[in-house]
Amino acid sequence: MTTDLRTQPAADLHAAPAPRPTTTARSRLGSAFAMFRNRKSITGLVILGFFVLVALLADVIAPFSPTQVDSTARLQPPSGAHWLGTTHLGEDVLSQVIYGTRGVIVVGFLAAIMATVIAVVVGVIAGYLRGWRSESLSALTNVFLVIPGLPLIIIVASMFNNPPLVVIAAVLGLTGWAWGARVLRAQTMSLRNRDFVQAARANGEPLHRIIGNEMLPNLMALIAASFVGTVTAAILGLTTLSYIGVIPVNTYNWGTILNWAGAQGAFRQNQWWWFLPPGLCIAAIGVALSLINFGIDEYVNPRLRSAGERARAMRKRGLDVNDPVTAVRPTAVRPVTTDRESITTTSPAASTTEGPR
Amino acid sequence: MTAVQPQPQPEPPVRDALEVGTTATTTVQGHSRVPWRFLAGRAAFYLFTLWAAITINFFLPRMMKGDAVDQYLSRNRNVSPEAAEALRALLGLDTDASLLQQYVDYWGLLLRGDLGVSLLHGLRPVTEVISQALPWTVGLVGFATIVSFAIGTIGGAVVGWRRGSRLDGLIPVTTFLSTIPYFWLGLLAIAVFSVNLGWFPIGKAYGVGMTPALSAEFIGQVIRHGTLPAATIVIASLGGWMLGMRNMMLTVLDEDYVMVAQAKGMPNRRVLWRYAARNAVLPQIQSFALSIGFIVGGTIVMEMVFSYPGVGKLLLDATNAKDYALMQGVFLVITLSVLVANILADVAYAFLDPRTRQTEA
Numbered sequence A: 001m002t003t004d005l006r007t008q009p010a011a012d013l014h015a016a017p018a019p020r021p022t023t024t025a026r027s028r029l030g031s032a033f034a035m036f037r038n039r040k041s042i043t044g045l046v047i048l049g050f051f052v053l054v055a056l057l058a059d060v061i062a063p064f065s066p067t068q069v070d071s072t073a074r075l076q077p078p079s080g081a082h083w084l085g086t087t088h089l090g091e092d093v094l095s096q097v098i099y100g101t102r103g104v105i106v107v108g109f110l111a112a113i114m115a116t117v118i119a120v121v122v123g124v125i126a127g128y129l130r131g132w133r134s135e136s137l138s139a140l141t142n143v144f145l146v147i148p149g150l151p152l153i154i155i156v157a158s159m160f161n162n163p164p165l166v167v168i169a170a171v172l173g174l175t176g177w178a179w180g181a182r183v184l185r186a187q188t189m190s191l192r193n194r195d196f197v198q199a200a201r202a203n204g205e206p207l208h209r210i211i212g213n214e215m216l217p218n219l220m221a222l223i224a225a226s227f228v229g230t231v232t233a234a235i236l237g238l239t240t241l242s243y244i245g246v247i248p249v250n251t252y253n254w255g256t257i258l259n260w261a262g263a264q265g266a267f268r269q270n271q272w273w274w275f276l277p278p279g280l281c282i283a284a285i286g287v288a289l290s291l292i293n294f295g296i297d298e299y300v301n302p303r304l305r306s307a308g309e310r311a312r313a314m315r316k317r318g319l320d321v322n323d324p325v326t327a328v329r330p331t332a333v334r335p336v337t338t339d340r341e342s343i344t345t346t347s348p349a350a351s352t353t354e355g356p357r
Numbered sequence B: 001m002t003a004v005q006p007q008p009q010p011e012p013p014v015r016d017a018l019e020v021g022t023t024a025t026t027t028v029q030g031h032s033r034v035p036w037r038f039l040a041g042r043a044a045f046y047l048f049t050l051w052a053a054i055t056i057n058f059f060l061p062r063m064m065k066g067d068a069v070d071q072y073l074s075r076n077r078n079v080s081p082e083a084a085e086a087l088r089a090l091l092g093l094d095t096d097a098s099l100l101q102q103y104v105d106y107w108g109l110l111l112r113g114d115l116g117v118s119l120l121h122g123l124r125p126v127t128e129v130i131s132q133a134l135p136w137t138v139g140l141v142g143f144a145t146i147v148s149f150a151i152g153t154i155g156g157a158v159v160g161w162r163r164g165s166r167l168d169g170l171i172p173v174t175t176f177l178s179t180i181p182y183f184w185l186g187l188l189a190i191a192v193f194s195v196n197l198g199w200f201p202i203g204k205a206y207g208v209g210m211t212p213a214l215s216a217e218f219i220g221q222v223i224r225h226g227t228l229p230a231a232t233i234v235i236a237s238l239g240g241w242m243l244g245m246r247n248m249m250l251t252v253l254d255e256d257y258v259m260v261a262q263a264k265g266m267p268n269r270r271v272l273w274r275y276a277a278r279n280a281v282l283p284q285i286q287s288f289a290l291s292i293g294f295i296v297g298g299t300i301v302m303e304m305v306f307s308y309p310g311v312g313k314l315l316l317d318a319t320n321a322k323d324y325a326l327m328q329g330v331f332l333v334i335t336l337s338v339l340v341a342n343i344l345a346d347v348a349y350a351f352l353d354p355r356t357r358q359t360e361a
Helices: A009-014 A025-032 A039-056 A093-128 A131-146 A149-157 A165-174 A178-192 A195-202 A207-244 A254-263 A272-300 A303-316 A324-328 A340-345 A348-353 B023-031 B036-063 B068-075 B081-091 B099-111 B126-161 B166-179 B182-196 B216-253 B256-263 B268-297 B300-305 B311-321 B324-352 B354-358
Strands: none
Touching: A039 A093, A039 A272, A093 A131, A093 A165, A093 A178, A093 A207, A093 A254, A093 A272, A131 A178, A131 B036, A131 B324, A149 A165, A149 A207, A149 B036, A149 B300, A149 B311, A149 B324, A165 A207, A178 A207, A195 A207, A207 A254, A207 A272, A207 B182, A207 B300, A254 A272, A254 B182, A272 A303, A272 B166, A272 B182, A303 B216, B036 B099, B036 B324, B126 B166, B126 B216, B126 B268, B126 B311, B126 B324, B166 B216, B182 B216, B182 B300, B216 B268, B216 B300, B256 B268, B268 B324, B300 B311, B311 B324
């Protein structure tokens, strides 16, 4: 990434109260999004953005209402009028998929926001504090980690006769925060004793400043990863619950479409236009989210990326990376893995061109 | 056996000097044979979790709307009001006892191994109903999980070793397969292999009209019926194992002891399996132990799609019919199995990786 250190006048206005002149609002924003600045993450974000747009513009782009029944066009394969065919009631599958995106996106993000907020609060506090308070928060996390999620969700969801999307999101969020909290706690515990945090503590900075200004920026990658992971889990959970029929089928999402398709025997009668698109949409959004997470993983652990690049670069020169002679050769490129900033500032091309000479 | 093996050094947790003590303190702590503090901490945690799970289990049906007996009456119309009252008494629903008293009674019943009777299954004891379903789930999913773990871990090790080669392309493929919702994959598999090609029977654990027996025919039936569910589970879960192992391999392969091993002129095969993979597999083993626990609970969807007569299907049916006793029983069994798996994971990890015994509980 190329952080512009010369202060931008416009941005400087916003950053005026900041004591250090070198960190403008823009460069801060830049470093906050550095983990997304690689091909995998960007591809994932583009696909995700496409689905978000579809969800927002469902009213505009959907050719029909998802519930518009047409008794003259039942179970039709894709045609000019119905791009993805029709259901057993003559409803347009494409419109259902488009409207279904809404439920999926809303529940996925709501659940992930709730889960991430809980995970950050519990994880960071448990990591920062010591003694019984830390231990009890950690025990709480572990309890939620151990109690099986899906059975609990099924039981809880069946308590409501007609749960609104918010309730579904809340249930998914409440059962999905524990893993993120555990990871964040471990990382916070390690950050707590780094020099810059110790220095802030010695300076007598208030707790909220230490956590908010010193620690959180360093936890952003983990928080983002756990957010993305929770979105994936929530979307899979929602569609699964909808398919099972725990969530009533009057709210449209991809799972409910599949529920109808399954109930009407579409799978056994090869009505592929009915059951393929929703499933592929779930898979596409899942792939997009895991691409984003791959990108974050490689940002956090640069070896994941550099190992493959190094090996490919060596192969181009006719060297085998696993050949003992190559591996032990002292000039072999060993990427710096400790300093995160230097890794992200060097472009991938730069790190591969300097090989053993 | 592991003492002389090189271990990957993770970032050592930095602590205050007082907390850590001197190097000598660490050494002494590290060499104490039985890590009592560690064991006591884990035991306390598991007891607490068990209590929490059972308490949740106690409150769940009391928070739910609808009465089990009402549901039962709506299914069976020829039950007299007296019989309904008797049912209520039998199920412990008639009591005006306080919540605390009910809670104590619940514990009493639990400790005696009495999980109540299932309305859905003709008033048979819940324990009996569950013990009939459990072998199917454990057998099928257990087998599939082991296969998936083995293929994924070995494959991940090879992909990590041959980094930068075309094998890297496997990772996106397996990831794609694991992001597909499982029920959809299962339904698709039924549509293609059972309906269109007719290679496998549709759903169920064995053919209609067969009685379970130890005959070759019956076992053949079970295998034929189990192939598709097992295969879909393997396909869906392979990606996670593979990615985890490959990422760990890439990290481990960068360690100096791998380079030393190569410098000594060891054959690549030995470096790969004895040095790199052996260390990279540690987190995998822990996740494997955890996934054992989810065998019981995580297959609700599979059992629904393939109408397999396991524990997950039992829970779904019980929830739909508001058969609380059965529902509670199944949830308890699932939670217990996850807990036991966690204990196994702890034991396995402490046994395999001495560092965990030295650090905190």
